[in-house]
Amino acid sequence: MNVLIVEDERQLSHEIEIFLTKQGYHCDVAFNGKSASEKIFINSYDFVLMDIGLPDSNGLQLLKEAKEGGKDAAFIMLTARGTIDDKISGLDLGADDYLAKPFSLLELQARMQAILRRKHGLKNNTIQISDFLMDIQNRTVNHGSNQINLTKKEFDILHYMALHKNRVITRVQLTEHIWGDVLEDDYESNYIDVHMKNLRKKLSQYGNSDFIETVRGIGYRLNMS
Amino acid sequence: MKLQLKFALYNALSKAIIILAFGLALPVVIEQVVYNHVDDRLNARLDKMTLMIERGGVNEIALDQDCSFSSYNIFKEEYVAISPLSRMPDDFGKIHINNSERNIENEILKHRVLSQAFIYDNQLYNLEIGEGISSLDHLTDTIREFTLRMMLIIILIFIFLDFGFVQILLRPFRKITSQKLRNIRHPENFVPMPIQTSTTEFIELNQEINEMMKKIQLAFRSEREFITNVSHELLTPVSILRNRIENLMNESGIPNEVLSQLAESQKTLSRLTRVVRAFLYISKIENDQYLKNESVNLHELTIDVISEVEERLEEKQIKLEKNFSGDADFYPCNKSLIHTLIFNIIANAIKYSLPDSKISVTGVESNSSYKISIADEGVGIEEQNIPHIFDRFRRFRPDDTMSFGLGLPIVKTIAEFHGISIEVIGGKARLKGTEFIIGFPKSQ
Known part of the structure; x- marks a missing residue:
């Protein structure tokens, strides 16, 4: 499972990486919109954890571009701004889930599992x-x-x-x-x-x-x- | 009192004073003018009489036995009288003009009388020439009455005109207060527009209000930005700590004592997060960031809320009795906010309920609103604390360390956002416990 963590707060992205790596995911990180955009289009990810408030761009914009580019990675939007509009527009643009910071890493993992079940329709459930x-x-x-x-x-x-x-x-x-x-x-x-x-x-x-x-x-x- | 009414009253009053003064002065003036005329006539007659006496002597005027003479015309309006005087007056030769009442043939008549003493043939006489003035009094009265009536009619016409004129004059003012100020529920909804009027003051007032509202709009926007930034700046480090603690707990071989302390830290962070989120929530509602276009059935919503608090009821063995009747649809609203409102009040009721007690949730439809009453049999609230229960961070029990006191402030904010009324009955008004009555207004 490949995960791209798009988060400008390096310490936070590091903690998420540690946790997910331990759970057996392969993690890639991007600290800004530009590098995230490149990585999304070059590599193939199962999950993109996308911070909405990036220094050089908006996570919602990246999500839109990726969806238009036919990328089928599951997007989980992360935000600390706490605006309702973000949640609504994120889900409207095709995000799979939404987590408000601070969130529990266990909750993140549970949400990822749920997306997997939903996406792949696991038989042995x-x-x-x-x-x-x-x-x-x-x-x-x-x-x-x-x-x-x-x-x-x-x-x-x-x-x-x-x-x-x-x-x-x-x-x-x-x-x-x-x-x-x-x-x-x-x-x-x-x-x-x-x-x-x-x-x-x-x-x-x-x-x-x-x-x-x-x-x-x-x-x-x-x-x- | 309305400005319009004040203006009209002032105008009426000032005119009434002028008319009253005029009405009082008028008879005096008229009287004076009339007397002048009469006096002129009397003086002319005096000259005539003097001429007659000089030519023909007093005897010519046929004096009677008393050596006096008097002659009245047929209506007793004029008379001439000559009578002998026994004593020489001090101001001999001077002409006196007085008003006097004469009893003539059993009729009391008011006369203007000119009198002058003169000597003829070594005999002292007094000459009186009179003219009746009863009809003059009558005339004065008539003029006065007529004038007052006219003036009264004029006043009424002016009050009516003033009222109408001021109404037209104040139209832009009313437009400013109703359209610009009263109907604007949030500064963001304000659109600065010029106002149609030729009154300089109103144009200026409108400009000032536009300026002021622009400043308020700016303040609101920067507050909104500030809230977003603060939440970002506070929640990001909390987020890092939170996840670091989780990763630490995830390490193998951590002793239980350390785990327990990490769990405590997690609890503290959770508390911090909740306080920040509660504040954000309140300011987002106050900043009009929630839409209000949903419809909700309050009965179904209450059922949802009750299912969410089942463990609390079970923990304290509280019996919740629910009784709803009538049309419980509420529109327009924000469903999730209304959910929070009812949740927080019910959660509050449970928190202050005694074990094994009862909570009644009753919904009743009335003409203008749908009312939900949530009544507990708990510890109740002191009378003097009721006005403060919606204050932030207020807790009324010293041993209440379980909450941070933002549940009811959130309720208040949501209620104000929707125009919902909340009445709290406690203290001596109830035997025990507290009752919250929430009034959901019916849309027009």
Whole structure:
């Protein structure tokens, strides 16, 4: 998987590169519009992470050019300006997704995965977690022939944890994934714990749910071989 | 009071004063003129009488036994009288003219009387020549009445004309206030236009307002730019830190204590991000950067919001009772903003609710608005704090460290953007808890 990171803030682009490289992506970076434009047209990328506010050009303009040039890379627009117009025009111009800075790298990875699933229509869209089988396409979780009745949020939590298996996910990361950009007045809410409790209760009615581990003071981890 | 009315009143009052003064002075003047005429006539008759006496003597005028004479014409309007005087007056020879009332044949008549003493044949006489002036009083009254009536009619006509004229005169002023100032909800919508008038003051006023609005527009634009820049400058470093922490946590072999501290730092950054975003959100609404062209069903929206707060209700074992009736469509609006508004009020109600209590969400349609009431049975709010609950960073419980106090300010900003009213009932007005009543105006 080839990714082009277009971001003029070098430290930020470096952090994204470190993370994605570790996940097995091959990363290329561009710090301005000119070099980004060249790279997009010379190379073939699966993903372009495009900062909208570039010093020498606008990310939306580059996106437009690339789409007109027939490039089929998936574009994820990144912005810190927080204007709504950016989001709307980005998606209108054919961007695949949009992330407002600051975003979680785990969220970025989840979005990239979702785009891949959508684009390539993956056939084997299931995840085996212990005795449970998760069907991403149909949003179901089965234990043998029994379907477990999960709410939307419970399913999303389990899916996000499975996506980042064997890694501690903090409450902040989970909260942001589930509630997104909802302007929440509470910053130390532990509402995620309520869902986690219910999720465990539902799973343990059918099998062992010990694979969900509570990491004290931090968050949760889904342990999977 | 309207300027137009003030002008009309001032004009009427000033004219009334002038007319009143005129009306008071007029009878005096008329009287004076008439008396002058009468006096002239009396003097002429005196000359005639003197001539008659000199020629023919007093005896010629047929004195009666008392040595006096009096003669009235048929209407008793004029008379001449000669009567002997017993005593010599101090100012002998001087002519006196007075008004006096005479009882003539049981009729009291007012006369202007000229009197002069004279000596004839060693006898002292007093000569009186009188002319009736009762009819003059009548004339004066008639003129006065007529004048006052005329003046009154003139005043009324002028008030009417003034009112109309001032209305025409003030038309450009009204145009300035209604079209330029009142209808402009946001400075960005203001278009500087010349105004059609020949009144210099209004042209100047219009120019001044145009200038002022241009300055305000500039200020708004630079504020908008400032907000964009600040958010960029603040959120970019936060973004770097945020991702660096995530990468650090991703390293293998990090002890749990360090992980825990990194998670705490992540929480702090998340808090910073939320405060900055909340501020951005508020200023974006205030800066008119949201469109307002959607329609929303408030009942369906409330159902969505309730499903989003299910874990909070569950955590505190709160029972939420929802009861909606009537047509709950609201237009025009920004759906996502209305969602945030209702979300924040319900989230606020849950936050201050006691465990195992109840929250009622009721939607009722009225003539002019759709009203949603959100009432909790929580700790309530002190009466004196109610006016301040929408202030930024205000928290009314010392142990409330869970929030940063921007939830309700956001509500207020969204409400103002849409012309939504919010009433807060708390304190002694309720047995327990707080009630928020949101009034969504019906579009015309």
